[in-house]
Amino acid sequence: MSTRRSDLADLTYFLAIARHRNFRLAGIEMGVSASALSHALKGLEARLGVRLLHRTNRSVTLTEAGAALRDAVTDPFARIDQAIDDLNRHRDTPTGRIRLNVLADAASLLLAPVLPVFADRYPGIQVDIAARDRMVDVIDGGFDAGIRHGDTVPEDMVAQRLSADLRWMVVAAPAYIERHGVPAHPEALRDHHCLGVRLGDDRIYRWEFEGSQGEFAVAVPSRIIVDDGRAMLALALAGVGLMYAMEHNVAPHVAAGTLVPVLSDWATTGPGYHIYYSSRRQVPTGLRLLIDLIRERRPLGL
Structure with a gap:
């Protein structure tokens, strides 16, 4: 069976779906709708005569044939992309x-x-x-x-x-300091309201500091845990709790007095x-x- 021009386009769509295991995300990458991807894939499967994906409402997985096709065409398509990009020199x-x-x-x-x-x-x-x-x-x-x-x-x-x-520091709104005071040492954070940081791998971040004995980390108590920096900043400005932040992110608020640095003697620098x-x-x-x-x-x- 000879390869048609539509096969090449549909194989590109198939590779995007195989990468993301999600039609919506693959559609965003390719600049087309999820329904258009689904239609293209069905056409490709019909022409090839094999099922390439298992699709349910919750998941998209490759069949054995789909995995074999992905492995076979990934490198050739990558070389085509590179060859096209190399034309930029001209x-x-x-x-x-x-x-x-x-x-x-x-x-x-x-x-x-x-x-x-x-x-x-x-x-x-x-x-x-x-x-x-x-x-x-x-x-x-x-x-x-x-x-x-x-x-x-x-x-x-x-x-x-x-x-x-990058320098990291602890800040608080003046309203928080007025109600709860200023921690005198990182260990005193255990008696304060701290905004917890959920990392990208779902771990809760232990706040890092640097003292005379070197670097150390504190597992702070957190009744509120946030994985978005903008939301955490809004909570800190509202006086909800102490915030562990990159200096560049809070510098305008520190300059304006809406946030106040605390524990500055223990601030640390990270990669x-x-x-x-x-x-x-x-x-x-x-x-x-x-x-x-x-x-x-x-x-x-x-």
């Missing part, structure tokens, strides 16, 4: 699309300051950003790269530093933001240009 204006999975704070603090310049310099490059704190496999998710703190980058990835190390990507493929032109611009502009130092 264009006056680079084109393409880059998909990034980024910590929400990094999206606002690191990318937002440079993207206006990037858009002006490279109008032919589309940047698709998923700003999420939950850890994902950027390869399985169909992303070109991820941006995380340096100590959370997977070991099998190539990583490049994009910022200086800066790093961008990471697979070591098994060449860096897309758009991604390389974005990395170069961030390192040129240094919105968070370097």
